[in-house]
Amino acid sequence: MNNRKGILIVVSGFSGAGKGTLLKSLVSKYKNYQLSISATTRSPRDGEEDGREYFFVAKEKFEEMISKGELMEHAQYVGNYYGTPKKYVEEQMNQGKDVILEIEIQGALQIKKNYPDALLVFVMPPSILELKNRLIHRGSETMDLIESRMDRAKEEAKGIEEYDYLIVNEELDSSVEELHYVIEGAHHITSRNIEWIRKMREQLNEEVKGE
């Protein structure tokens, strides 16, 4: 199946489930994936750079992007706005890349509604105790913020069945492979290959007619 079209992939998971590390590892191992870069009104954490992890923007700028229709989806998360700029994602998909949006559940549901072909994957930690430990050891947040993220996880857990696939992120390398196979599998779904099937039928008709 040549000239295959890029897939829009949504990856969500509780904060601390390890999806950031999982996705970085996936894109460094397999070259057809592109991570989308979101816009957010939250402040950069140590080591984060504008235009690499996020576009860090003021609230007014974010609201302007919403009103101009520049975002594919947007949501509020623990007091800040987050959203996906449309232009970059569309450009990458047109080049055949599989584009990954690492976004929370409200945004994921907007994508599911507006882009029904998108593939939705939810990443879980092996246990809730492990989740809390990971958040604490990340060291970048206060205890209050960790509690807010745990509360938010409880809310998000209600929507997991909306996703197509579940990855339990216990061991990084295996999770990378599982995610890659899930996406590869999606490329082989017949409804994503209608054009290719049509061409094969045409060729078959030609061959059979000529005999």
Ligand code: 5GP
């Ligand atoms: P963090 O502040 O830890 O970087 O991200 C907080 C949450 O916002 C995570 O669940 C992350 O997946 C989500 N997020 C990041 N970018 C976007 C976005 O563009 N849209 C939405 N809806 N959520 C996002």
